[in-house]
Amino acid sequence: MRNNKEVNAVQATKTADYCLAIIRGRYPSLAPAEQKAAFFILEHPESAAEMTSVQLAAAAGVSESTVVKCCQRLGFTGFSQLKLALVRELATSREGAFGEVEPGDDVPTICDKIFTATLQAVEDTAKVLDPCEVALAAEAIFKARRIFFFGVGSSAVVAQDAQLKFMRIGMTAHSYLDTHAQLTQAALLAPDDAAVVITYSGRTREATDVIELARECGA
Structure with missing residues (x-):
């Protein structure tokens, strides 16, 4: 059985390597204001990777302290670490948008969003599974x-x-x-x-x- 240091090291590595998967997986457990910040990152990962915490807070409609708390709840020390992990992930793969089914979506779009979300969930699980x-x-x-x-x-x-x-x-x-x-x-x-x-x-x-x-x- 691994000790706490080994477990923490594995968790830290996974958090750094699979930033978007971590956000998607922990999104339901975040507070409403924190979800706004997380949702913006998932919807606009490229833009978020180039923002400061103040800019992200303004774009998501929350306070800067909420952005920091959100990052910490996701397992990061702060926004800087999350941003670094996001840049690393975007450099190796381009994730699709965190799309929700909207009232105006047509049937093909709804099907595409559902299939994409299902496949993404499976891929995210594979990424973070120990x-x-x-x-x-x-x-x-x-x-x-x-x-x-x-x-x-x-x-x-x-x-x-x-x-x-x-x-x-x-x-x-x-x-x-x-x-x-x-x-x-x-x-x-x-x-x-x-x-x-x-x-x-x-x-x-x-x-x-x-x-x-x-x-x-x-x-």
Whole structure:
């Protein structure tokens, strides 16, 4: 198992190499004002790479302190480090616009945006995924006596789908739609159980509560 310095070094490298992927992945967890700054960077990466923090703040309609906080929330020390990472990434690849489906879009445009966003999500995941962490998670799941999948809202549907897929390969898997049932089960986990929590933003209160309970139980 790697120590904290090694983990931090890997995370810092990924943050520097895949700036736009990091922004897209952490965008939902940002505060509304911070999202404005992040959205501008995603929509206009070339322009953002040539701006100062003051200019970016003005263009995004936020304060300079918000820009700095946004950068720090994304894992950078400040705007200068984010800007450097952005320049490096743009030098090696040109990313498409962070386009949202608009009311006036025609059908071909909507299809193109959806397909592009889906492909981009897969590429972003491949960029930031740590194979060592995946291997550790796979080993924990394989050795577990029972596997519990947790999720709230639409993530609960994903959890149920995962449960069915694991049951098909002969593993003991469970999931619950009811949030209270999830919290109760999380509090009853054993050290030889595996808990898989599915959350899009990483900030859903019920999901974080499940994670804390699972950790306390040693799962």
